[in-house]
Amino acid sequence: MPPEYGWxxxxxxxxxxxxxxxxxxxxxxxxxxxxxxxxxxxxxxxVQDPAKLRRLIVDLIDQETWSPMxxxxxxxxxxxxxxxxxxxxxxxxxxxxxxxELIRGIVDVMRLAPEDTVCxxxxxxxxxxxxxxxRVLEEHGQSLDLDQKRHLRGDFARGFELxxxxxxxCVMNLxxxxxxxxxxxxxxxxxxxxxxxxxxxxxxNPPFGKKSSVSIVGEGGELEKEDISYEREDFWTTTKNKQxxxxxxxxxxxxINGRCAIVVPDNVLFEGGAGETVRRKLLQTCDVHTLxxxxxxxFYAQGVKANVxxxxxKPAREDAWTSKLWVYDLRTNTHFTLKQNPLRRHHLDEFVExxxxxxxxxxxxxxxxxxxxxxxxxxxxxxLLKRDKVNLDLFWLRDESLEDASxxxxxxxxxxxxxxxxxxxLDQFAAIANDLKPDR
Numbered sequence: 075m076p077p078e079y080g081w082x083x084x085x086x087x088x089x090x091x092x093x094x095x096x097x098x099x100x101x102x103x104x105x106x107x108x109x110x111x112x113x114x115x116x117x118x119x120x121v122q123d124p125a126k127l128r129r130l131i132v133d134l135i136d137q138e139t140w141s142p143m144x145x146x147x148x149x150x151x152x153x154x155x156x157x158x159x160x161x162x163x164x165x166x167x168x169x170x171x172x173x174x175e176l177i178r179g180i181v182d183v184m185r186l187a188p189e190d191t192v193c194x195x196x197x198x199x200x201x202x203x204x205x206x207x208x209r210v211l212e213e214h215g216q217s218l219d220l221d222q223k224r225h226l227r228g229d230f231a232r233g234f235e236l237x238x239x240x241x242x243x244c245v246m247n248l249x250x251x252x253x254x255x256x257x258x259x260x261x262x263x264x265x266x267x268x269x270x271x272x273x274x275x276x277x278x279n280p281p282f283g284k285k286s287s288v289s290i291v292g293e294g295g296e297l298e299k300e301d302i303s304y305e306r307e308d309f310w311t312t313t314k315n316k317q318x319x320x321x322x323x324x325x326x327x328x329x330i331n332g333r334c335a336i337v338v339p340d341n342v343l344f345e346g347g348a349g350e351t352v353r354r355k356l357l358q359t360c361d362v363h364t365l366x367x368x369x370x371x372x373f374y375a376q377g378v379k380a381n382v383x384x385x386x387x388k389p390a391r392e393d394a395w396t397s398k399l400w401v402y403d404l405r406t407n408t409h410f411t412l413k414q415n416p417l418r419r420h421h422l423d424e425f426v427e428x429x430x431x432x433x434x435x436x437x438x439x440x441x442x443x444x445x446x447x448x449x450x451x452x453x454x455x456x457x458l459l460k461r462d463k464v465n466l467d468l469f470w471l472r473d474e475s476l477e478d479a480s481x482x483x484x485x486x487x488x489x490x491x492x493x494x495x496x497x498x499x500l501d502q503f504a505a506i507a508n509d510l511k512p513d514r
Contacts, residue, residue, distance in 0.1 A: 149251035179422030197233030279337035313348035
């Protein structure tokens, strides 16, 4: 921190001079290189009353003792604030907030090592990157050598985030957990270009919505969007579908034998045209080995039906790399809501167990002709190719609520689900109406 813009420079001023200097500090720090510039990029002074600004700086913040506080304590405080934010402002932070319990379950099956490089091309507030880092410390912390510790701090995590304000939250989150946040780039539309770097692991939940768009960050930090389809030689097909573009982009980011877990909505699994092309190519060139069908009611973007797709990138060859796709159905006959019945980590225990992270090539289904309620079964590659448009939207469990009224969830849960579905429908109609507006 340059001394002329540091904390003491604020303490030394009062009145209008403080307010003017504060504006100048934010502007100049936003021009700095690396992490400092990312944190203050396009920062704006929200407190403009000099008296209130003085009280905030001198009487409140400066009275706390921050420096001796351990990094994990400060990080936990900040992470707590991030989790609170989408609950209070679901139209803002909620659109990019991935449930932390889901992130932990995904990270638990990825078998991360100190040597890995983990990328999230839609990193939001950094949930995947932080969970991956913590997982490595939990499993290998006692045996790390000096080079591994340097790698974990500086090169282990790499993030890209379109919205600068969100990128700022991610940078702060990583920094307060003692991770070099200079590895986060904000204001960049990830699928627009190949960054050239390759990673051993990609963990990501790209933004919901089907259309891709070019987003330009304006002077005030606002985004202007224009629907586009990306022309990239490394893509299998050209499409305006945002999720399909992210899936192709993730394939490019992976090293050979790199591993990926990506959250995708249902339409990626069954959509025809470009969707079928992407699915065929993915099954051919990668080992697409696991699909987790997620329950509804766990995302702040309401009414979302999503899945987690796990695959490994492989070298080129004529034969398809996918042999079996194992599917775990956590959606059928489960009911979650954000407040009354939220998803907890223990709800993913069975999935983690049957996934068998220690040796995923030695798996046992829980479903068979005799045990029809099992949530875990495999589909051969040949079976998948015979399905119309190579449809991967696979389910087999009977919905108990359709056959037995006594199996219905509590009225409060039903009401919450109906509310979420109606809100989702309204949002979709609003988007359609906006698209139909004549150009001015």
